[in-house]
Amino acid sequence: MIEETETIDEFLARHSADVEEAVRKAAAAEILPRFRRLADHEIDQKSGPHDLVTDADRNAEQYLTEALGALLPGSVVVGEEAVHTNPVVYEAIQGDAPVWIVDPVDGTRQFVHGDPGFCTLVALAQGGDVLASWTYAPASDQLATAIRGQGAFLDGERLYSGAPEPVRDLQVATSHPDYTTDEQKRALLGLWTDGVAPRACGSAGLEYLAVARGELDATAFSWEAAWDHAAGLLLVEEAGGAHLTRTGEPFRIRGGNQLPFTAARDAATARRVAELLSAS
Incomplete structure (x- = not known):
């Protein structure tokens, strides 16, 4: 939990691992048990046949909403499924409070079809600036993290994107x-x-x-x-x-x-x- 005089940078220094744990636990509790085991009643359409939502999306977002809100009192959670239910929720991104931006299952279509190409996305932003992020691929148990000014990492190894090779498309x-x-x-x-x-x-x-x-x-x-x-x-x-x-x-x-x-x-x-x- 953030201390009363703690800055966001200090919070991240103390609690980045706690966010990682929350992301992993949400996937373990709500996403992976349903991977390739979804029943028809656990899948719904939102705006059309290509825009799907499942019980894994809803339940994982609820898990993260509770866990992240408890870690950082005074913060707001903007999750994809909450915004679908109530679009006003999205307006919190325009405010000054710290905002957790959550996509519980990014690639729901792939998830529904049993394809491992999906992930859970969490970012912490304030004042329109993204300060930290967590990208977790549950099917391969890979976690990428970034904190502004401190680099990007995949499973603890530093990432460097580099420049494309000039001889290929x-x-x-x-x-x-x-x-x-x-x-x-x-x-x-x-x-x-x-x-x-x-x-x-x-x-x-x-x-x-x-x-x-x-x-x-x-x-x-x-x-x-x-x-x-x-x-x-x-x-x-x-x-x-x-x-x-x-x-x-x-x-x-x-x-x-x-x-x-x-x-x-x-x-x-x-x-x-x-x-x-x-x-x-």
Whole structure:
């Protein structure tokens, strides 16, 4: 629990491991027992057949909401499922209080289909700045963490994204066309050019982890939901990468971004992808 005079930096120094434990416990209690064992009544649609929610999503978010709120009194939790139920919850990101941004199962479609490509995302932000993040892939038991100014780590090993090899096409994970406007589709078409190899994205959190590890060169995403991006953007930054919107500005978790935007292994690649997205 945070002390009355403790800063957020001091809180993270004392409690980062406690957040990690809460994330692991939520997955162990609510997600992994349902992986490849989901009953039909545990799966629902939200906005359509590609937008799914399960009991694992709901229960893991509730677990994390209680655990993280207890660790940091006065903080607010903005979780994907809570916002779906009550969109007003999302407005807490605009406030001054510390905010836990939670996606209990990022890649729910993969989770439902028994694919291990899903993760749990937690970020701590304040005043629009992401201060710390946790990306946990339960199926492989891999945990990536980042604290602003202190680097990015995967299972305790420092991550360095590095620069792409100049002799090959840039590998870029992009938004699925079903989730883009006509204008965004035109912008994304800029990636279909010589020297770039775009592909459809999977779990956003795992795509960010791939960028931070230097396994993927860049992303090009067309939506703003902070629970999908906050944790991964800090992870990429702390690994040496960068993120830019079509207007050449860093992505803001508080919104108002010119979409699509990119996160990339290095600043030069981010600029190149942002320019391609702006070409239309």
